[in-house]
Amino acid sequence: MSRYFVSCARGLEAVTAEELGSLGVSKTEVVPGGVFFEGDQDHLYKAHLWLRSGQRVLLSLRSFRCHTPEDLYENVKSFRWETFLTKGKTFSVDFTISGRNGPRISHSHFARLKAKDAIADRMREKTGQRPDVDTDAPSIRPVFYLRDGLCTLNLDATGESLHERGYRPSSAEAPLKETLAAGILALAQWDKATPLFDPFCGSGTFLCEAAMKAMNWAPGLLRHHYPFMEWPDYHEPRWERLVGEAESARVSLPKGLVRGADQNGRAIQLSRTALKVLGLDDVVSLEQRPWEHTLAPKEPKGLLVANPPYGERMGEVESLVPLYKSIGDGLKQLFPGWRAAIFTGSAPLAKSIGLRPTKRIPLWNGPIECRLLTYDLYAGPSSSTEESEPDSPAISE
Numbered sequence: 001m002s003r004y005f006v007s008c009a010r011g012l013e014a015v016t017a018e019e020l021g022s023l024g025v026s027k028t029e030v031v032p033g034g035v036f037f038e039g040d041q042d043h044l045y046k047a048h049l050w051l052r053s054g055q056r057v058l059l060s061l062r063s064f065r066c067h068t069p070e071d072l073y074e075n076v077k078s079f080r081w082e083t084f085l086t087k088g089k090t091f092s093v094d095f096t097i098s099g100r101n102g103p104r105i106s107h108s109h110f111a112r113l114k115a116k117d118a119i120a121d122r123m124r125e126k127t128g129q130r131p132d133v134d135t136d137a138p139s140i141r142p143v144f145y146l147r148d149g150l151c152t153l154n155l156d157a158t159g160e161s162l163h164e165r166g167y168r169p170s171s172a173e174a175p176l177k178e179t180l181a182a183g184i185l186a187l188a189q190w191d192k193a194t195p196l197f198d199p200f201c202g203s204g205t206f207l208c209e210a211a212m213k214a215m216n217w218a219p220g221l222l223r224h225h226y227p228f229m230e231w232p233d234y235h236e237p238r239w240e241r242l243v244g245e246a247e248s249a250r251v252s253l254p255k256g257l258v259r260g261a262d263q264n265g266r267a268i269q270l271s272r273t274a275l276k277v278l279g280l281d282d283v284v285s286l287e288q289r290p291w292e293h294t295l296a297p298k299e300p301k302g303l304l305v306a307n308p309p310y311g312e313r314m315g316e317v318e319s320l321v322p323l324y325k326s327i328g329d330g331l332k333q334l335f336p337g338w339r340a341a342i343f344t345g346s347a348p349l350a351k352s353i354g355l356r357p358t359k360r361i362p363l364w365n366g367p368i369e370c371r372l373l374t375y376d377l378y379a380g381p382s383s384s385t386e387e388s389e390p391d392s393p394a395i396s397e
């Protein structure tokens, strides 16, 4: 068993821990921004195949007290780097410093160079050669965190963040990270059987993530290489077996189960391109239509999920008030019986929806503190969602 850490957006830790649980991991520890877990090689491989909300997996190697550059150098040099940096392998060091540390070890750039020298010196002593540094695509990436005099040394198992699924065109504007979109679907408790509609679909992140989830499509199948494959204990037959299992677990997507709309033709084009990469452009419906002209759905139940624009500058927020009001009106009038999950970074705009949310879940979109507001829109005549939104706590509270 080894100890790992998987990072995720703040607010999604419980979702990520639950995903790990469904992969057979029994020991998890949730901390802000991620989850520690104990697992074997199968768990590491399954995490890369199956995690939807997790971003990056680190293998914890050791921790040590570190108050001076000498502490750092000696502790790093004493690690058996030669087992990882075998012939032809490159490396690159990541170093993050926070909290209160010794005055001579308070700059991450300096600490990174010191750690890099310790690794290179060890390798030269053991093999007679210095390994090459490659900052773009290193074979091995040691990741150090120094906080309050305690340094932890980890190895990056993932490389490029798992949110880079590879289906989305790079030209998309203000897209949600795929991992955050998947986490929102989990928090909204979409059951994969009732229809899902995103009327502000932009580049189609919710649509792609929902489709993949409904198909039991392991997102890690979209990538073919991960840095853990460079590790000396990499067991290719085991990885291939898990890939084979994931491939045969995939089912097809019922036509029309997932659909999206956006008022912007370019957004629809971006969504179509992303869905095409997944081979799903003919089963996910897309329509260029402003929310204000949305039609009532045929189905009595479903999930409406959306990340409407929330404006980052002052004037923009004000100009979006009518849109948010119309979101509230539309939900109430057109979607009784449905659940809605609206993700927004603006407290005043959230309030303009004018409905009482069933849940108000704090969630970070990068550095921006946002809320996921869920609404259970009752089909009955005395719907509690018809009450106007009382003074809701500001998102910054």
Ligand SMILES: C[S@@+](CC[C@H](N)C(=O)[O-])C[C@H]1O[C@@H](n2cnc3c(N)ncnc32)[C@H](O)[C@@H]1O
Binding pocket: 172, 173, 174, 175, 176, 177, 199, 200, 201, 202, 203, 204, 205, 206, 261, 262, 263, 264, 267, 289, 290, 291, 292, 307, 308, 309, 310, 323
């Ligand atoms: C923040 S983006 C959504 C990003 C999307 N979740 C993604 O991951 O790409 C908001 C989207 O809402 C669309 N939009 C803005 N006002 C709209 C309206 N009144 N009706 C429909 N779509 C609208 C914009 O064109 C934009 O694509």
